[in-house]
Each structure stands twice: as C-alpha cells, then as structure tokens.
Amino acid sequence: MTEPLVLGIETSCDETGIGIVRGTHLLANEVASSMDEHVRYGGVIPEIAARAHLEAFTPTLRRALETADVELEEVDAIAVTAGPGLAGALMVGLSAAKGLALAAGKPLYGVNHLVAHVAVALADQHGNSSPLPENTAALLVSGGHTEILRVGSLADDVELIGSTIDDAAGEAYDKTARLLGLGYPGGPAIDAAARTGDPQAFRFPRGLTMPKFEGTAQNPGKHRHNWSFSGLKTAVARAAEQFTSQGFAVPTADLAASFQEAVVDVLTAKAVRACQEQGLTSMLLGGGVAANSRLRELLAQRCGAAGIQLTVPPVRLCTDNGAMVAALGAHLVSAGAPPSSLDIPADSSLPVDRIVV
Amino acid sequence: MLLLSIDSSAGASAALTRRGEILQQWRTEETNSHAEVLTPAVQRMLEAAGVSGTDLDGVAVGVGPGPFTGLRVGLALAHALAEAWSKPLHGICSLDSVALRATDAGVEGEFLVATDARRREVYWAHYVSDEAGSRLVKGPFVSPAAELPPLPVVGAGLQLYPEALHPAKVDQDPSGWTPDAVELGQLAAAALAGEIHGVLCQARPLYLRDSDAKVPEQMRQGAPR
Numbered sequence A: 001m002t003e004p005l006v007l008g009i010e011t012s013c014d015e016t017g018i019g020i021v022r023g024t025h026l027l028a029n030e031v032a033s034s035m036d037e038h039v040r041y042g043g044v045i046p047e048i049a050a051r052a053h054l055e056a057f058t059p060t061l062r063r064a065l066e067t068a069d070v071e072l073e074e075v076d077a078i079a080v081t082a083g084p085g086l087a088g089a090l091m092v093g094l095s096a097a098k099g100l101a102l103a104a105g106k107p108l109y110g111v112n113h114l115v116a117h118v119a120v121a122l123a124d125q126h127g128n129s130s131p132l133p134e135n136t137a138a139l140l141v142s143g144g145h146t147e148i149l150r151v152g153s154l155a156d157d158v159e160l161i162g163s164t165i166d167d168a169a170g171e172a173y174d175k176t177a178r179l180l181g182l183g184y185p186g187g188p189a190i191d192a193a194a195r196t197g198d199p200q201a202f203r204f205p206r207g208l209t210m211p212k213f214e215g216t217a218q219n220p221g222k223h224r225h226n227w228s229f230s231g232l233k234t235a236v237a238r239a240a241e242q243f244t245s246q247g248f249a250v251p252t253a254d255l256a257a258s259f260q261e262a263v264v265d266v267l268t269a270k271a272v273r274a275c276q277e278q279g280l281t282s283m284l285l286g287g288g289v290a291a292n293s294r295l296r297e298l299l300a301q302r303c304g305a306a307g308i309q310l311t312v313p314p315v316r317l318c319t320d321n322g323a324m325v326a327a328l329g330a331h332l333v334s335a336g337a338p339p340s341s342l343d344i345p346a347d348s349s350l351p352v353d354r355i356v357v
Numbered sequence B: 001m002l003l004l005s006i007d008s009s010a011g012a013s014a015a016l017t018r019r020g021e022i023l024q025q026w027r028t029e030e031t032n033s034h035a036e037v038l039t040p041a042v043q044r045m046l047e048a049a050g051v052s053g054t055d056l057d058g059v060a061v062g063v064g065p066g067p068f069t070g071l072r073v074g075l076a077l078a079h080a081l082a083e084a085w086s087k088p089l090h091g092i093c094s095l096d097s098v099a100l101r102a103t104d105a106g107v108e109g110e111f112l113v114a115t116d117a118r119r120r121e122v123y124w125a126h127y128v129s130d131e132a133g134s135r136l137v138k139g140p141f142v143s144p145a146a147e148l149p150p151l152p153v154v155g156a157g158l159q160l161y162p163e164a165l166h167p168a169k170v171d172q173d174p175s176g177w178t179p180d181a182v183e184l185g186q187l188a189a190a191a192l193a194g195e196i197h198g199v200l201c202q203a204r205p206l207y208l209r210d211s212d213a214k215v216p217e218q219m220r221q222g223a224p225r
C-alpha cells in the first residue's frame, strides 16, 4: 500500500492547526493562533479560543490544501483531536472534521492529542521518518498538560507513567509571569528574564519530592513520577512580597531564573529517573514548553548522563499543530485501525491510553 | 432549489427541502449533545433522500442567537460541508424561523420572537406580519424579559417569563417554539428565489454577548505591586 494521505485538525487549545501528511512526510502545517487575543487576560480564555477556531477553520483549511497541493478528494482520511483539551474548542474542530469526512466520504479518526505530540516527532519534511525506537518515553510539557508516557506502539500501546497533579508546567510559567509583570505567554517571557538572573538566588520548592510521596524504586510512593507546580507561584509571590513590603525593587530576573530552575530541575530529574526505573532508553520531547532553552539544555545534559537518547523535534512541531494529528492519523491508517464513528464526542479529559476514540 | 439546512441555536435540527417542500427533517430538543448527534442525523437524511452533496444547491445554517457552544457545532459542520462540497453557504438569523411559524399560524401586525438566553435573559427580535409575510423590524437583542416592548410574543421565552411576556393569539400554544431547520430552508429558498429580501446573512454566529473573561488585576497594572 502506498503511504496514506491524511488531513489532521487540531483545536484543543488556542491554535487552529490543519496539517497534511503522506505517511511520515509532512506536506503542510498551517496554524492560526488566537494567542494575541488572550494576552490581556494572561492566559487562554476558552470562549475566546472557541470563537477564534470557528473563524479560522475554513481559511486555514484552504491554506493547508494549497500548501500541500492536494485536493480534499485525494485525501485517504480525516484525523481530528478528540481530546484532551478545552471542550468548547475541541467541539469546533470535531464538528468540522465530521463535516469534511461526511461530505468527502472519507473515514474519520478522532485521536488523542497527547499521542499526536509523540507521532509528529517521528515525521519530517523530507519523509526521512525514524521508526519508533524500542523502549521509548515521551515527555510532554505545555500550557495544558505535563506528562511522561511509555510508548510501545503509536497504534495500540501507550501508558501514562506520571503527570502533573495540578497546574501544567506551562500554566505555572503563565501564572508566574503574570505575577512578575512579565506578560503573556509566560514561557518566553520568563526564559528571557531569566537570562540575566541568578538561578540559585532563591530556592523554590520542588513539588512532590518528599520521601512520603516518592518512596523508593522498589517500593514507589503514590507520586514518585508525578509533578506539582501549583505551590511554586505562591512561593514566588511570597518572595516578591518580601521586597515590596520593605520598599525594595523586586529582583525580577533572579526570581524568574530561580523559578525556571525549580520547574526544569524537577521536570527533568523525575522524567529521567522514571525512564531509568522503567527501562526506557530513548525519550521524545513534545509540547510548547519544549521551546524553553533551559529545559532543553538540562534535559539533554541529564539524558546524556543517564545514557538516554533524546529527540527534540523543531519547535513549530512541538507546539500544538495539525500535522501532529495528521501524523498520528496516518500511523493509524497504516496499522489498519478501524475509523471512528461520526457520533463520537469531544472528551476534554480523554485518557492517554485511548489513542483513537 | 435543493437545500440542506441546519440549526443548533436551541435544540438541534436539520432538513432537506426542495423549493421549500420538506424531503427529510430531523430534530432533537437535547441541548448538550449537538457535537455527537448532528452529523449522523445529516448523514441519515441524505441517505434516506438518496441525495448527495453534488445534488444540492446550497447549505443554509442558523446563526443564532443561541448558547455559544452548541451554536458553533452547527456552524462548524455547515462550513465544512459547504467547503467540501464547494456549495454556497447561507446564514439566517435563527429567530426568523420562529417568526415564519408565527405568520403561518396567523399572527398579524407587530410581534416579538423571544427565546431562552439563559442568565435570566431572552434573545428577542421585533417583527411585523402582513400580506407579504413576516419582516424583521429590529433586533436581535439580548435583554431581561421585563425590558421588552409590550407586544404579543411567540417563542420559548414565554414559558420562562409568563409574568413579563404575553402570548400572541394563535391556535397552538406558542410558548414552546424554538428555531427549526425546516423553516430556515424555506426562508433561504424564498430569499434565493427573490421572493423575500434581507433574510440571508453571513454564516457567522450572532453571539450578542462578549465572552465573560475579565482582565486580571495584575495584567491591568502590568507590573508587580
């Protein structure tokens, strides 16, 4: 069989993404973001994101088809993010995807957003796909999610090893940036401010690292591989307050650098240890926070020291996009997975082991 | 003039009409399952009528006003269908369908259509009915029922605010009426045939309300206190 031509639609958060792939070859990856409309709120507003998806859908679709130079009739399947994500935002993409599938007579694949982040790491613009290495972990870090997965097969074997129990790492960046008056999105703002700061100036908490949560490798605690970031912004706020209350200027750069160090330290330490304890020897990084310079640096260093082979896709494939959904869809078509029904729901908390709905 | 019409501004409905004659129709009063049920319903209707997308002259869609999430489901579906079939997409104010029903039921003169806008308000519009049919005078708006002009009313707003609104005189009880795709198809066909004017609009949602988002204190100040 020739490699399947798949159109993928992503609307789980604030990016309207439509991508087209042939097998693992990326042909188009058009993204319209409503980021600018969320800036003054300091975070993604679900209703604003959902409105923007509807406005952006048709123009983005047209651009993707034009860029890939294909007609909708030629496509073998339509893939769409069915969850997890913002319910109202998911429903726009899902409903549009169903419309395309029905009108063009194509099979529909409602897929898992998190697994799609993994699928795109194996695709590229030249069709030089790398097969999924054995014993692979995926570390997904964004404003909406923070997970580490074991990926045995993109079609039918993905398992959640650990995740955040409260805020996503990117959310912690947004909230802390807001607190420090650094603007939105918080990731790039804090990354930039941290460059001139001292990461050791403050010692902020590393969540869920106490022995009662972590246990031991033989006798793991409940949160051994989980993260918690909600306490961090409180710690940063308290530190900042000590300066303002005494009439001193807030050392923004030092706070940003120390905050970033706390996030990245606990993220990478737990991810690498989870791989070692689960016998995972390669790691894929995904999610918007993969753009963070300190995360990339420390993760590369710690994976190197642990003998774990790290793959980081280009940033525009790490952030939410349609090509990742198309890439997973193509994988499912090739693996002979049955398509989804036209009556599938959007599932805002779709578990990671449900790869296709 | 073969049209597929869709409305998801209250419950959800879909219809296939030829020059206003009903070939197929479907509706549900459920308000929280549009994303699941609407597309399969359209698929069944097309199959039952033996109609394919290429046979259609266009797609008509109710643009609300209505609860946002459900409203967008119908619009997203309509946009995708029209785009994939390369057919024209026509928007129609969903309240117009209730106004047509009122006129057909014999309501004369000036009247209001009022539907549930939640949050103790109604979506409403002011119409006038004469020999030529019903015509929008002004609206749509969103307001508390008590602030509407003192005119006879049709639509689901009646049963929610019986003390503030009084029903138009018709044989059937008009207090449960919600928009329906059949009437949208009839209105679109008439507008496209040049029989009535000013009915079609862009296929973009009539939200009438902003999102509830509030700018946080810290963003307003732009710097730490």
Ligand SMILES: [Zn+2]
Pocket (backbone or CB within 6 Å): A113, A117, A142, A144, A287, A288, A319, A320
């Ligand atoms: Zn994501």
